[in-house]
Amino acid sequence: MVKAYKKFRNRIIPSEHTQQALLISWADLVKGQYPELQLLFAIPNGGARSARAGAMLKREGVKAGVPDLCLPVARRIWHSLYIELKAGDGRLSEKQKDWVEALSQQSNCVAVAYSFEEAKGILVDYLEGRL
Numbered sequence: 001m002v003k004a005y006k007k008f009r010n011r012i013i014p015s016e017h018t019q020q021a022l023l024i025s026w027a028d029l030v031k032g033q034y035p036e037l038q039l040l041f042a043i044p045n046g047g048a049r050s051a052r053a054g055a056m057l058k059r060e061g062v063k064a065g066v067p068d069l070c071l072p073v074a075r076r077i078w079h080s081l082y083i084e085l086k087a088g089d090g091r092l093s094e095k096q097k098d099w100v101e102a103l104s105q106q107s108n109c110v111a112v113a114y115s116f117e118e119a120k121g122i123l124v125d126y127l128e129g130r131l
Contacts, residue, residue, distance in 0.1 A: 013087050013088040014087065014115075014116070015087055016068075016085050016086060016087045016090070019085055019087060019115060019116040019119070020042065020068060020069070020085050020116075020119075022116045023069075023085070023116050023119050023120060023123075024040070024042070026116070026120055027040050027123070034123075034124075034127050036071065036073040036127060037071070037123070037127075039071060039072055039073055040069060040070070040071045040123075041069070041070055042068060042069055043066050043067065043068060043069065043070060044057075044062070045062050045063065045064060045065075045066045045068075046068070063099075064093075064095045065093060065094075065095030065096045065097075065098060065099040066099055067082040067083055067084040067096070067099060067100070067103070067110060068083060068084055068085045069082065069083040069084075069085065069119075070082050070083075071083075071123065071126070073127070075109075075126055075127065075129055075131070076129055076131070077107060078107060078108060078109040078126070078131070079106065079107050079108050080108050080109070081108070081109045081110075081111070081122075081123070081126045081131075082103055082108055082109070082110045082111070083110075083111050083112075083113055083119055083122060083123075084096060084100070084110070084111070084112045084113070085112075085113050085114075085119055086112060086113070086114050087114070087115075088114070090114070092112065100112075109126060109131055111126075111131075
């Protein structure tokens with residue numbers, strides 16, 4: 001069972017899973033306004049798996065630290081947008097920091113969002129050329 005909420009500073013914060021699912025639902029609703037959102041996809045590199053499943057995914061090329069979402073759409077100076085979604089006081093791991101740096105060096109826009117609303121704002125700002 002996925003834990004949908006956690007307490008953070010006396011507030012209930014939706015989990016990363018819940019916020020990402022909301023973001024994908026929102027993107028589906030507004031793709032008439034932003035058709036490029038049809039290209040938004042999740043990168044399934046997180047979550048609990050058996051050792052066997054983890055080994056299979058690793059052989060297939062799944063890499064730890066890759067951001068959660070990718071929008072392979074060029075804007076301004078950027079080749080694409082990557083978003084790492086965190087909930088509450090979530091922090092980037094060292095591998096995530098390495099990926100942020102490496103992707104940025106390749107002219108990709110990489111952002112960390114701490115809520116559905118923040119991630120939605122990043123997507124809109126990117127698509128409208130404000131990032």
